[in-house]
Amino acid sequence: MSDYVYNLAKKHHSVRKFKPEPLTRETVEKLIEAGQMASTSSYLQTTSVIGVEDEEKKLALKEVSGQPYVVDNGYLFVFVIDYNRHSIVNEQQSRDMSTSFESAEGLLVGTVDASLMAQNIALTAEDMGYGIVYLGSLRNDVARVREILDLPEYTFPLFGMALGVPADDENGSPKPRLPLEHVFHVDTYNKDRDVQRQQLADYDQTVSDYYKERTQGQRTETWSEQVGNFMSSKQRLEMDHWLKNAGFNKK
């Protein structure tokens, strides 16, 4: 048994600073091939990937996201939930398939499929020596992203991914995750809140120590503080509207 993929997965950290070295089309297509081999619910293959190469489009997407690495990278992917192809099959076969992709279940299937494909790409790219960062920030304005990429009905831009050769001064490192016993339950969910509180308190200390060490004491926040700040800021509340406009989550 080999630990190769295990070690690769454990080394992951998001990279947000890249050398200005574009990936070749050959490499990009290899990554897509690896992504396509991810499992896909019921063989539906509900994902498309847009490779954004046009500088103006990258700049427009950067405006949506507010993050410089949307432009400054070796390549930019946008992962799209895609039932457009199924709508073609629907027309050709004169069936009523639309409930399948307009339902909440259809949205979950599309979300899971795209995420599995993306993570296959991420791991493959990391194995090739590239760094990656996912870009949920493209959902700051889904309507604008749909316009920039000229997306048809029954497609939804779920997230982007910037990738490339890490810059020489890129200094990210693997971030500590929640304790294994907090996320892994056997047979039943462990609902003991005292145990859970203690696990979270220990983890908060670990995260705070991690930031302190990495920033010479500049950052000290705990995980609970981070999620508290983020999750109370009520972001992207227009999502339901954007989903319905694209043909999703109607049933």
Ligand SMILES: Cc1cc2nc3c(=O)[nH]c(=O)nc-3n(C[C@H](O)[C@H](O)[C@H](O)COP(=O)(O)O)c2cc1C
């Ligand atoms: C779906 C998704 C969307 C994300 N969106 C962004 C983003 O817009 N900008 C960013 O800098 N990082 C983004 N991230 C990266 C997370 O912040 C990062 O994975 C997390 O902080 C853990 O850090 P690590 O990847 O270095 O382990 C995203 C990650 C995921 C999975």
